[in-house]
Amino acid sequence: MNKVMNKAAATAANETTVLEAIKAGMSDAMDADPDVILMGEDVGLAGGIFRTSTGLHQRFGSRRVIDTPLDEKGIVAHAVGMAMYGLKPIVEIQFSGFIHDAFEHIMFCAARYRWASGGQYSCPMVIRVPSFGGIKGGFWHSQSVEAYFVHHGGVKMLCPSTPEDAYRMMLAAVQDPDPVLLIEPVPLYRSLSASFERDGKPAEIGKARIVRPGNDVTIITYGPVLYEAIKAADELALTTGIETEVIDLRSLIPYDIETILKSVKRTGRVIIVHEAPLSMGLGAEFATVVQEKAFGYLHAPVQRVAAPDVPYHFSIGDDYYRPNAGLIQLAIERIMSFEF
């Protein structure tokens, strides 16, 4: 677990890591609006256990960068009240695996105050959820929890997989009038860097991005596993000529149905890839909607590549639990050779 947390980023001078981009997003948001605050366990002097908030406490003081008691439910629940009163809290959940204690307050308080009060109250807040495996974290520190927050409306959910998206999605999340879950890609924090203009422009919520065009198969994915999908697609293009279109969904709620359908109607073959367990992962919803809206275009059933319905194994999970390029390639080959 140590490696990802401490590894120094080998970053070119003008490049920013995902971690630095998240920090830049928070910092710029706090500069732009005095109502934005950051709250969580160890976010102050320690700068968060991943160091995503290093320096913010020194810059904005303990009034706006608040170390809390060890109480995830309390953190989210207090943020709900803060948001109702008029602040725009950013709260950090230390690891996605610890978010479940706050489940009621996210899905049934933050997500519902607007509706339950006939539009009178609202909860504009950002919940940062460091997620995903690949850090030898075992089943609590490697969770993909995004599927739990989709069953009814009221929250939005974003998942960046590039530094630029990390920065702009943070800004978008802070500015959004509704609660936003920011699913942060821990394994990319320090391993991925790129340059972008730190211009304060928020991402557009609800827009996917075609990362790799192709006409044979569509892969819909998000988060770190995106890079496995790209790798699989590239390799397969070389060896077999199969051209896979890879869509980085980016916005999970709402998701970009137009981009998905346009691609699907062109390729007729869809694979959804995610790190979360298979059953009732986001792939279930996307597969259902795709077959509903593009039934006549499909040459094969929509496929899912996902983790099995078991917890994330400490010792061998990073190797065998998450989808990797190899497993994705096999899925592509299978869907290409599907026959009725």
Next chain:
Amino acid sequence: MNKVMNKAAATAANETTVLEAIKAGMSDAMDADPDVILMGEDVGLAGGIFRTSTGLHQRFGSRRVIDTPLDEKGIVAHAVGMAMYGLKPIVEIQFSGFIHDAFEHIMFCAARYRWASGGQYSCPMVIRVPSFGGIKGGFWHSQSVEAYFVHHGGVKMLCPSTPEDAYRMMLAAVQDPDPVLLIEPVPLYRSLSASFERDGKPAEIGKARIVRPGNDVTIITYGPVLYEAIKAADELALTTGIETEVIDLRSLIPYDIETILKSVKRTGRVIIVHEAPLSMGLGAEFATVVQEKAFGYLHAPVQRVAAPDVPYHFSIGDDYYRPNAGLIQLAIERIMSFEF
């Protein structure tokens, strides 16, 4: 909300209501095994707010029928420990809407102790979850929460929609070596009665039941809305001759894939009906699996009839939120007239 809770059942002499069947199941389970206990808010002298445990406190005493503090997390969490030590606790969550505080303890403690301890510890327990709308309960007292508990393995989930199933599923749940959620159909508690033999035989977990055979469309459903589906099917058979097969799923985890596929391959048309919101409801998973495993048999995309992705409206929810026979009929008509 009052009506369902107090309404006297118009029961024939030899008939048992769903509520009485649940009580009979608990009572027989407690008679058969001294390690079975019942725990929850107001389950003792008051007999539970729905009166599902009336008389049990008097029969089994306060050592085995335990009134707890008002703390759903605490109730489930203590039951987890009890189960690990060797009891078989049945816990009542007063209304499904209050289960969310116990989310972590259900999905990440009860469901995982066996796995996390390499098979050494286990949590055989029953969580009773009075669910569904139709009682003028508003958004906390009418929730369908079953979709939250499917994303990974470790728990089982049953949903009875007849008195006999209520009785036998209770027995099956108590005897199962793993944690079982019993999704209880509140609106049927007193409105539905039937006779069955109180013979101590548990239901077989994992088996669906074809409630109404038909060759044109398959409806997969569970819970009280089953009766709306039957009504829709019957009416449509009369007016149009369309014969709808209605499957009562009964066991939600694991579900009966064989019965589903056999029906689907015969009808080629599938509608999944549930009361829970559409997005990431169980329908998403079933639709995905069906199109995956029976793609070549489908004449139309798998359809879902479900509540919208908003909370349950107190004032008009019972009329317009849940799927009803009319809405289901329209869906059947649509799928029958689907053209590529």
Next chain:
Amino acid sequence: MKSPKSSATDAKTTKRDQPPGPVCPLQNAAANNIRQVIDDQGKLTGDLPEPDIAPEKLLHMYETMVMVRAIDDRGWILQRSGRIEFWIPHCGLEAVHNGATLAYEDDDWIVMGYRHPGVMLLRGVPLVQLFAQFFGRDGDPFKGRRLPTLMGDRRYNIVPTTTQVGSYLPHTCGMAMAAKIKGDATNFMVMFGDGSSSRGEFHSALNFAGVHKPPVVFICENNGWAISTPQSTQTASATYAEKGDAYGVRNLVVDGNDALAVYSVVKEARDMGHDEGATLIEAVTYRMGYHTSSDNPDLYREQADVDVWVPWDPLTRLRKYLERRKLWNKKKEDALWTRCKAEISAAIKAAEAMDFPTPATMFDDTYEEQTWLLQEQKAHLLADIAELERREGQK
């Protein structure tokens, strides 16, 4: 004060934790460390000083308490006759929420539970709006979406309960922290029941409050029961107030049937909030009625337990106090009741004339801006409803 009929005939052998013979704890307030201003005869006890409240303000509170009682009487009847779906009684609990509300300014925020209609009335919410809420009609600012009595209104700085009891405690604490962060002078008060103290949210809120010292008063309305659960099953601490010690939060116990005492201790706690932080106040009172219209207290409590509270009726006590001060008399009392009943009848009539919300409104307010998915779901449902109505019309 009427207490609900209850047959104490059938022996309940398994009855829990009955004291030898029921005694109202307010009777020994001093010994029980329960702060008081007046006794059961409306006489000053000499414990807390008589609060300095302008007579018209005081009378307005009393009149509101009577109106609140009258609403409960009528609410129960409306429920029993099937005109409203559900009722949560508040008879006997009028002193806590009215006394506490009076201690706050209109700019202050109040977060309330489901037994506190006086908060709405004291803030000036029209009576008809309350009944619109009970009936789930359009006149309810929450658009008929919530169970009867689960009220609030942002225009009056009143936040409704979340319905999960206690879950709104950390929300309130968060609001108060936010006001402090923003430099606002706003004060906050939140009411919750004895049972709610068992939830993790109580723990979260009190703990954050101890550390962050926000201007919030937590009022635990200890009415003796959480549905059928008495204090001995709820917690082993002697009082709910002393739980504050575990968090370094100032705390005390007050006579919850003494509106003047409630006013006094809440006012003091409110006024010191921005300097000293939070206070936890346990108001000792009693749920005279059913838990809700779905309840049956005969199953778990004796009528005798209830009866000892009758002489301590908060209305009677305050009336006697006002009479002693010559601010009130029998004639005014009778006129007040007549007026309350008439106003209630008028409000009912107006509320029942209002429309129910339409299905289309279900989809509003999920987000500030509706997502494509909800737009699609809405269009789909409305089209289906229209089609079904068309067919219905053809029959």
Next chain:
Amino acid sequence: MKSPKSSATDAKTTKRDQPPGPVCPLQNAAANNIRQVIDDQGKLTGDLPEPDIAPEKLLHMYETMVMVRAIDDRGWILQRSGRIEFWIPHCGLEAVHNGATLAYEDDDWIVMGYRHPGVMLLRGVPLVQLFAQFFGRDGDPFKGRRLPTLMGDRRYNIVPTTTQVGSYLPHTCGMAMAAKIKGDATNFMVMFGDGSSSRGEFHSALNFAGVHKPPVVFICENNGWAISTPQSTQTASATYAEKGDAYGVRNLVVDGNDALAVYSVVKEARDMGHDEGATLIEAVTYRMGYHTSSDNPDLYREQADVDVWVPWDPLTRLRKYLERRKLWNKKKEDALWTRCKAEISAAIKAAEAMDFPTPATMFDDTYEEQTWLLQEQKAHLLADIAELERREGQK
């Protein structure tokens, strides 16, 4: 006791809540109401009576404490050299879990956190099994599924932490309630950190414990920090122990670096559990090391804070006490350290020779009997892995 290197050079202006100059609270134990048996020189303080422990038992505890320290030394090196993935130090915390474990019989159940390897060793778990767990190998009864140091073993009545800190408190309380319901004589003990007291689970467990009086001892290992969070940010109560009052749960504070004192108070609490119910014990100690191998304490604490604890090292104090009793000497000490190091080296060698679990094992133990869905997923994954390996082999 080594304390981690830490540069106190750069001024940390925003540093929180520093007392004027750091003082070890154990120095004024009496004034702080911290129960003690021995002082820093291993002399009896006269506060708690000297416990009556058989010499061989006492020496076994001391030897285990040294082994535990030696494990921490080596664990840290293994992590820093990349041979294990992660390490959670327990240096300085040996007295709490070893003293407490000694107070329990082998039939009793212990639920532990992640800084308590002595529990395993005192119960007789082979050292190699610990290292198999650290390395995630087959010799771990939990099949390599958990982070290093998150141990337990049902065969020894040791339940592992859930990893979410504090979540196992109500589980333990439930186990103890179950034993009482079943009429078993089993006793229970659970260890958790100061930070964990903020979670709702602490509230649930203590509240149920107060009401139901199960035979459980809650041991709050107050090591001064929850990662970077000091007590003043965690709670405003003066001690963690007194939180027990809020639940009617007996409580006290003990010197957590005095294994004899820990033994004494835990033994007493254990022995009274079936009659009197639960006790909450706060053991005051200090986290000398990093929170975990991912931590950097330089960011939030001064070296001086750590240094005041060095004279109060639990090993040194117990050794001095044993020397006073002529049960120990320098020769034995040196031999012990040599033996510990050699045994650890051997255990490492044996553990590293073990296999890693195979992918197929991931699917076991989700249910007692695998569902069709998991069978399908397993078959699918194993087939894919085999195909990928086949292709890899062809290259």
